[in-house]
Amino acid sequence: MCIRDSLGMRREDRVLSAYDCSFWVSPAVLRMALQYLKCFHVEAGKISPEEFYERARAYRPNVIFGEPSWIVRLSELAREYGAWPMKLLFGGGENISEEARHIAESVWNAPLYLSYGQTESFGTLGAECERKDGYHRNDLFFFFETPETDADGYGELVYTTLARDVMPLIRYRSTDVTRLVDERCSCGLFAKRLAKIRARCDEMVVCGMGNVGPWVFEEILRDVDGVSPDWQAVVRLEEWRDLIELHVELDRSGGLNGVEHTVRENLRKRFVGFWKNYQMGLYEFRVIPHPRGTLRQSRKLRRVLDDRQLQDECITV
Ligand SMILES: [Zn+2]
Known part of the structure; x- marks a missing residue:
């Protein structure tokens, strides 16, 4: 449509x-x-x-x-x-x-x-129009809700399939945070909109590497000698490309070169899709060394941080 x-x-x-x-x-x-x-x-x-x-x-x-x-x-x-x-x-x-x-x-x-x-929605829940002011949602196939919202109207998107026989979903929690925009779009299309997705509820990050979460980096660091159990992955924007920084704590005896080599080998062998995206130049990947015991600032170390400065949502009607 x-x-x-x-x-x-x-x-x-x-x-x-x-x-x-x-x-x-x-x-x-x-x-x-x-x-x-x-x-x-x-x-x-x-x-x-x-x-x-x-x-x-x-x-x-x-x-x-x-x-x-x-x-x-x-x-x-x-x-x-x-x-x-x-x-x-x-x-x-x-x-x-x-x-x-x-x-x-x-x-x-x-x-x-x-x-x-x-x-899970089998395809597009929403798409931009020429105004690029959020995604026109597919209201003919889905019923959209945000049951709990913050002061700005943002909350987890929940949707129900309206026209599907196979795998119907009732109030399916998307884990994506957005806002329902019911004001009419100036493009004239009747379908209402979803604001640009603000964040994911969990720690999964969608970036040039792919859909990554803590388990990906745990697997990449598995069997790597010379690093502590504490690590943190940070996704940044470097010019137009996503940069994935894997911050690790090195043992005194450990050298960065050996660690970085093993990490890249593990990435190549254990995550074929992510490695393919790396070879295509869709993201940059770096291992950043830290002294042991310095990464954890509080009891809980957040494993994956999305630090990209994406354009703030701006709806003008
Ligand atoms: Zn529009």
């Missing part, structure tokens, strides 16, 4: 998708939508932006779907080697800063729209 009525996609559009076809619902949902529109559609899968760029040049697609950080990397290549006329770029699966969005939009001279969804 949204990609046709609000974003203006038409049958004559040439669509290339770099959505990851492995254990992700978005490619299937997109395929169904494009079959309905009868667009020319190539599913590249999540190949490297370099390979995608080389192959895509022949098709000169005017609509590209992909994960936002992947699209930004592709845009960097296009800035270096040349872009072609683009109608729109569409990202799903993670959030990016407005600065990173601007890079992609300026290279292609076209808008980059973001969507919001979960695997």
Whole structure:
């Protein structure tokens, strides 16, 4: 609905998708939508932006779907080697800063729209319109609630499926914190909106590395000699790219080089998907050493911190 009525996609559009076809619902949902529109559609899968760029040049697609950080990397290549006329770029699966969005939009001279969804919802819960003031929610398929909200109206998003026979969900807790925006959008689309997701309730962080949480870094640090049990992962923004800093405490005898080498080897061997994203340049990864006993400032050490300065939500109606 949204990609046709609000974003203006038409049958004559040439669509290339770099959505990851492995254990992700978005490619299937997109395929169904494009079959309905009868667009020319190539599913590249999540190949490297370099390979995608080389192959895509022949098709000169005017609509590209992909994960936002992947699209930004592709845009960097296009800035270096040349872009072609683009109608729109569409990202799903993670959030990016407005600065990173601007890079992609300026290279292609076209808008980059973001969507919001979960695997459990089987596809998009909401998508941006041309105003990019939050996500127009799919009110025809879901009933949205935020049962407990703070003073600003933000709370955990809870949704109920309205038209699904398989795996219906009743008041499913998304663990994402947002605000229901019921004021009419100036774009004219009837569907109401969700504000930009402010945070996740748990410690899972969605970034260029992938969906990461404490267990990921625990596994990366497993069997690494010379580090204490205390560690902390911090996700920062370095220019347009996510930087994952893994802060560790080194034993007096331990050297950083050996630790860093083992950590990277563990990342490569134990998390194929995260390593693939690293090789694609979707994020930077560094191990930061600290003296033993200095990381923990209080009883509980927060394991994963998201320190990125994403653009604050700004709704203007
Ligand atoms: Zn709108």
